Amino acid sequence: MTITAPKGFRAAGVTAGLKPSGKPDVALVVNDGPGDAAAAVFTTNRCKANPVLWSEQVMTDRRAKAVVLNSGGANCYTGPQGFQNTHASAEQVAEGLGIGPIDVVVCSTGLIGDQLDAEKLSTGIAGALADLSDGGGAAAAEAIMTTDTRSKQAVREGSGYRVAGMAKGAGMLAPALATMLVVLTTDADVDGSTADRALREATRVTFDRLDSDGCMSTNDTVLLMCSAASGVRPDEAEFFELVRQVCHDLAMQLLADAEGAEHEIAIEVVGAASESDAVEVGRAIARSNLFKCAVYGKDPNWGRILASVGTTSAAFEPDELDVAFNGVWVCRGGGPGEPRGKVDLTDRAVTVTVDLKAGTESATVWTNDLTHAYVHENSAYST
Amino acid sequence: MTITAPKGFRAAGVTAGLKPSGKPDVALVVNDGPGDAAAAVFTTNRCKANPVLWSEQVMTDRRAKAVVLNSGGANCYTGPQGFQNTHASAEQVAEGLGIGPIDVVVCSTGLIGDQLDAEKLSTGIAGALADLSDGGGAAAAEAIMTTDTRSKQAVREGSGYRVAGMAKGAGMLAPALATMLVVLTTDADVDGSTADRALREATRVTFDRLDSDGCMSTNDTVLLMCSAASGVRPDEAEFFELVRQVCHDLAMQLLADAEGAEHEIAIEVVGAASESDAVEVGRAIARSNLFKCAVYGKDPNWGRILASVGTTSAAFEPDELDVAFNGVWVCRGGGPGEPRGKVDLTDRAVTVTVDLKAGTESATVWTNDLTHAYVHENSAYST
Numbered sequence: 098m099t100i101t102a103p104k105g106f107r108a109a110g111v112t113a114g115l116k117p118s119g120k121p122d123v124a125l126v127v128n129d130g131p132g133d134a135a136a137a138v139f140t141t142n143r144c145k146a147n148p149v150l151w152s153e154q155v156m157t158d159r160r161a162k163a164v165v166l167n168s169g170g171a172n173c174y175t176g177p178q179g180f181q182n183t184h185a186s187a188e189q190v191a192e193g194l195g196i197g198p199i200d201v202v203v204c205s206t207g208l209i210g211d212q213l214d215a216e217k218l219s220t221g222i223a224g225a226l227a228d229l230s231d232g233g234g235a236a237a238a239e240a241i242m243t244t245d246t247r248s249k250q251a252v253r254e255g256s257g258y259r260v261a262g263m264a265k266g267a268g269m270l271a272p273a274l275a276t277m278l279v280v281l282t283t284d285a286d287v288d289g290s291t292a293d294r295a296l297r298e299a300t301r302v303t304f305d306r307l308d309s310d311g312c313m314s315t316n317d318t319v320l321l322m323c324s325a326a327s328g329v330r331p332d333e334a335e336f337f338e339l340v341r342q343v344c345h346d347l348a349m350q351l352l353a354d355a356e357g358a359e360h361e362i363a364i365e366v367v368g369a370a371s372e373s374d375a376v377e378v379g380r381a382i383a384r385s386n387l388f389k390c391a392v393y394g395k396d397p398n399w400g401r402i403l404a405s406v407g408t409t410s411a412a413f414e415p416d417e418l419d420v421a422f423n424g425v426w427v428c429r430g431g432g433p434g435e436p437r438g439k440v441d442l443t444d445r446a447v448t449v450t451v452d453l454k455a456g457t458e459s460a461t462v463w464t465n466d467l468t469h470a471y472v473h474e475n476s477a478y479s480t
Numbered sequence: 481m482t483i484t485a486p487k488g489f490r491a492a493g494v495t496a497g498l499k500p501s502g503k504p505d506v507a508l509v510v511n512d513g514p515g516d517a518a519a520a521v522f523t524t525n526r527c528k529a530n531p532v533l534w535s536e537q538v539m540t541d542r543r544a545k546a547v548v549l550n551s552g553g554a555n556c557y558t559g560p561q562g563f564q565n566t567h568a569s570a571e572q573v574a575e576g577l578g579i580g581p582i583d584v585v586v587c588s589t590g591l592i593g594d595q596l597d598a599e600k601l602s603t604g605i606a607g608a609l610a611d612l613s614d615g616g617g618a619a620a621a622e623a624i625m626t627t628d629t630r631s632k633q634a635v636r637e638g639s640g641y642r643v644a645g646m647a648k649g650a651g652m653l654a655p656a657l658a659t660m661l662v663v664l665t666t667d668a669d670v671d672g673s674t675a676d677r678a679l680r681e682a683t684r685v686t687f688d689r690l691d692s693d694g695c696m697s698t699n700d701t702v703l704l705m706c707s708a709a710s711g712v713r714p715d716e717a718e719f720f721e722l723v724r725q726v727c728h729d730l731a732m733q734l735l736a737d738a739e740g741a742e743h744e745i746a747i748e749v750v751g752a753a754s755e756s757d758a759v760e761v762g763r764a765i766a767r768s769n770l771f772k773c774a775v776y777g778k779d780p781n782w783g784r785i786l787a788s789v790g791t792t793s794a795a796f797e798p799d800e801l802d803v804a805f806n807g808v809w810v811c812r813g814g815g816p817g818e819p820r821g822k823v824d825l826t827d828r829a830v831t832v833t834v835d836l837k838a839g840t841e842s843a844t845v846w847t848n849d850l851t852h853a854y855v856h857e858n859s860a861y862s863t
Contacts, residue, residue, distance in 0.1 A: 144790030144798040144814070174786055176799070176815035209783025210816055313791045315783075386769070386850075387858050394859030400592025400698075403557055407527030408696045415527045416559070431527070432559035433593055467769075469852050475770050476777025 098252040099234030103259040103284035105129050105324025109228035110236030113221020115169025115207070115214060121240035122169040123221035126280055127194060127229055128162050132325030135161035136293035137202065138300050140317035146173030147180040148203040149316060151187065155202050159289025161322055164202040164280055165190045165222060166241050168265070170213045172205040173315045182213050186222060193226040204278045204318045206243055206265060238263040241278055244474065246354055251346035253339040258285040258327040260339040264347040277304065277351065279319040281343060285336055286325035295340045296321045303344040306376065306462045307352060308383040319344075352463050353445075357470030360392050362447045363461055370456035374411035378451060379462030381405045389467035392447055397422040397440040402451065403431065412455040419452040481635040482617030486642040486667035488512050488707025491616035493623030496604020498552025498590070498597060504623035505552040506604035509663055510577060510612055511545050515708025518544035519676035520585065521683050523700035529556030530563045531586040532699060534570065538585050542672025544705055547585040547663055548573045548605060549624050551648070553596045555588040556698045565596050569605060576609040587661045587701045589626055589648060621646040624661055627857065628737055634729035636722040640712040641668040643722040647730040660687060660734065662702040664726060668719055669708035678723045679704045686727040689759065689845045690735060691766040702727075735846050736828075740853030743775050745830045746844055753839035757794035761834060762845030764788045772850035778825040780805040785834065786814065795838040802835040 101108050108126045115122040128135075137156045139149050155161060165186055172179045187201040205213070228236075238248040242265050249264040266277035287295070300319055321340070352361050364382050369375035382388055385405045391398035399420040406418060420428035422440040427433070465471075484491050491509045498505040511518075520539045522532050538544060548569050555562045566586045574581040588596070611619075621631040625648050632647040649660035670678070683702055704723070735744050747765050752758035765771055768788045774781035782803040789801060803811035805823040810816070848854075 142787060142790040143792075144786045144801070171783075174783055174811070174815050176813070179815075209781075209787070210811075313787065315787050315790065384767075386854075390855050390858035393855065396859065398592075400554075400557055403527045404525060404592070404696065404698050407525040407698065409526075418527070428557070428593075430559070432557050432562075467855055469855050471769075472773050472776065472850055472852050472855055475773035476779065 098261065099238055099250040100126060100261045100263050100280055100282045101231050101234035102252045102261045103282045103324060105284050105326030106282045107229040107231050108233035108237040109225040109230065110233065110240030111221055111224040111228055114217045115167055121236065122167055123225050124166045124237035124240035125190065125225035125229060126164050126237055126282065128322045128324050130324055132286060132323055133160045133162050133200065134287055134289040134292050134323040135159055136289060136296040136321045138296060138319045140314050142313050142315050144315060146171050146205060146316040147175060147183045148172055148205045149318060150180065151183045152202045152318060155199055159293060160200060161202050161320065162196045162200040163190055163194060164204060164320055166204040166278055167218060168206050168241050168243050170205060170207040170211055171209045171316050172213050173209040175210065175212050178212060182215050182218065185215065186218060189219060189222050202320055204316065206241065206278055206316055209315060234263065241265040244356055249347050249350040251343045253342050255285065255331055255335055255339050257329040258283060258331055260343050262343040262347050264351060266351045277314065277317050279347060281321040281340065284324045284327035285329055285331040286327065287323050287331065287336065291333065292321050292323050295337045298337055299341040299344040303341065303348040306460070307348050308380055308462055308464050352465065355465040356474045357468045358465035359468050360445055360447050360466040362392055362449060362464050362466065364464065365448060365450045365459065365461045366453065367450060367459040368452040368454045368456060369458040370412040372458045372460050374453070375458055375460035376462065377409045378406055378411050378453065379460055381409050382449065383462050383464035386467055389464065392442065393466040393468045395442040397427050397437050397442060399428040402449065403428065406451065411453060413453040417454040421450040423448055481644065482621055482633040483509060483644045483646050483663055483665045484614050484617035485635045485644045486665045486707060488667050488709030489665045490612040490614050491620040492608040492611035492613065493616065493619030494604055494607040494611055497600045498550055504619065505550055506601065506608050507549045507620035507623035508573065508608035508612060509547050509620055509665065511705045511707050513707055515669060515706055516543045516545050516583065517670055517672040517675050517706040518542055519672060519679040519704045521679060521702045523697050525696050525698050527698060529554050529588060529699040530558060530566045531555055531588045532701060533563065534566045535585045535701060538582055542676060543583060544585050544703065545579045545583040546573055546577060547587060547703055549587040549661055550601060551589050551624050551626050553588060553590040553594055554592045554699050555596050556592040558593065558595050561595060565598050565601065568598065569601060572602060572605050585703055587699065589624065589661055589699055592698060617646065624648040627739055630737060632730050632733040634726045636725050638668065638714055638718055638722050641666060641710040641714055643726050645726045645730050647734060649734045660697065660700050662730060664704040664723065667707045667710035668712055668714040669710065670706050670714065670719065674716065675704050675706050678720045681720055682724040682727040686724065686731040689843065690731050691763055691845055691847050735848065738848040739857045740851045741848035742851050743828050743830050743849040745775055745832060745847050745849065747847065748831060748833045748842065748844045749836065750833060750842040751835040751837045751839060752841040753795040755841045755843050758841055758843035759845065760792045761789055761794050761836065762843055764792050765832065766845050766847035769850055772847065775825065775830055776849040776851045780810050780820050780823040780825060782811040785832065786811065789834065794836060796836040800837040804833040806831055
């Protein structure tokens with residue numbers, strides 16, 4: 098079950114030859130309506146890739162009828178020629194579907210700084226147009242993978258409608274989204290404004306709190322397309338919750354497939370004076386290479402956590418801080434608590450809990466450990 | 481030539497048994513005057529180690545007559561018992577020298593969260609008091625090492641006086657100082673206010689711009705003690721410059737000995753609208769694990785640099801950015817420039833230049849690459 102599970106959508110994933118591996122690399126998702134409301138969230142990086150510059154324009158009216166995505170090249174920092182390639186992709190999709198190019202979102206992922214092969218890309222888009230089907234979601238999810246080891250998909254059932262999604266991303270996951278392309282589909286009948294609010298509320302507590310390696314991508318796009326094909330106007334609370342669930346599900350799949358990681362780490366910050374304090378503390382810990390190395394070494398090194406907490410402006414007193422690894426409170430009152438030896442970090446899933454003792458707010462930030470394999474993948478990636 | 485090169489100072493370095501390795505671990509530096517002006521800069525981490533909490537009190541009057549330093553334990557997050565150990569050290573040194581404890585700075589370095597062995601520490605301090613000599617500087621510099629592979633010392637000659645220093649630190653070098661203990665000595669006759677200004681101006685452009693791994697320490701202390709034993713009141717410009725030179729020399733020694741690093745990277749940001757813009761951009765690049773992995777892999781990956789620049793609030797236009805590796809402008813106008821193949825990253829020293837095209841200000845930030853050895857040292861450190 099994938100992005101074609103909601104009614105009104107067709108998809109395809111084909112091989113254009115952009116990837117040296119010869120694996121699928123062009124995906125197309127089409128919303129056949131009757132509705133075309135849409136919402137999107139993009140990277141906040143100021144140095145954006147060409148497809149993001151284009152798609153931001155597409156989304157100004159909160160409508161989209163199709164999204165074309167390619168792996169095998171980010172089309173980022175490729176200048177006017179790169180923008181022209183993005184624009185030509187939208188034109189080609191529009192022509193094939195009989196719609197306007199301004200309703201076609203474009204996403205790219207892969208290496209930065211190289212021009213896409215326009216001819217191969219065009220051949221791929223033609224193939225995807227020909228291959229479109231209401232069973233094509235899984236192929237589309239395959240075609241957007243880069244260093245991902247598996248495709249990421251999620252579906253939730255609402256009262257008479259569905260919300261579905263696919264995602265790619267395995268590194269550079271931070272701090273407001275990731276090198277992450279996500280397409281959500283729904284056959285619920287919602288307007289663009291509702292879709293926008295639902296998507297922003299969902300990304301705020303899911304993708305935005307994923308901080309795999311502290312590096313902000315240039316191509317991040319999360320797109321929600323609404324076909325209204327179910328004819329159901331959803332209860333807003335239910336719809337928002339389902340969008341959040343699909344985003345959370347995909348975010349956890351991204352976390353579990355992060356480059357080289359051996360642990361998925363949930364950093365729960367509790368007792369905070371505000372949610373933003375909790376997020377700031379969680380992010381500071383998630384950015385500590387020393388902490389991340391310690392988890393890789395299965396070492397419940399709470400000192401490195403306190404050292405990170407101390408870099409923030411959150412409300413707390415240093416001698417009141419408590420820290421637990423997997424429920425064992427190894428730090429109490431800013432000093433040693435239960436013995437470190439009681440902590441077992443052999444499982445991939447690790448939960449770190451930090452109690453700031455300053456209020457009742459909380460937040461969770463997710464990250465990965467820093468491993469030999471991460472260094473290897475990211476030092477050898479382009480060579 | 482070391483910290484006992486300026487007149488009026490004695491030092492010692494002895495083995496107290498705090499380090500399992502049996503290497504020297506207690507150092508003492510004494511200012512015999514006639515002057516006792518001093519200045520210090522401490523970590524800005526809010527979760528500070530006990531010796532920092534004590535030494536901040538000592539330095540409120542800008543006077544110090546001695547500093548006692550131990551490796552083999554940071555005495556950090558060790559609660560009231562830890563503070564008591566710090567205080568007892570100052571008392572013991574004061575009694576041995578016939579001075580007040582409030583003139584004794586205390587520094588500790590090593591693992592966080594463990595209590596120091598008070599008995600061993602006391603035996604070590606007694607030994608250091610007995611060993612004090614005007615040739616003891618090198619032994620003191622040895623005794624403060626942790627994962628350092630060599631001791632760090634520097635001396636500069638002024639007009640009738642000297643400025644000298646010793647340092648330790650090999651990781652956690654950021655962002656305002658490092659896990660870094662630095663003691664500077666001078667026999668120039670300066671008052672506490674002048675010493676303070678000289679030290680702050682020097683650390684601002686040296687230790688503060690060293691960002692080895694983005695992690696802020698809990699114990700950082702940079703202390704400058706002034707004996708006035710030369711009888712020379714220095715020209716202020718010359719004195720400030722010599723203090724800066726000693727700090728720069730020690731900072732480069734710290735950079736070259738960073739845990740697991742294979743490259744020393746100078747990030748020069750030019751064409752900035754302001755110095756703070758240049759520093760912000762330099763720091764953002766220095767914090768990018770993806771960039772640091774690329775340098776380790778000898779890959780002049782300018783795309784990862786632009787992606788970091790894009791996370792800052794500095795003044796620039798994305799399509800005007802130029803980036804060079806070792807003088808080869810691989811990125812021009814936010815897109816590909818000269819071929820990457822022209823860049824040779826086999827030498828340890830790497831210079832990255834980023835031209836923001838937004839003004840005439842500049843700054844240099846120094847960092848290291850992210851290597852397998854870094855991950856190894858920091859995942860295995862405490863186990």
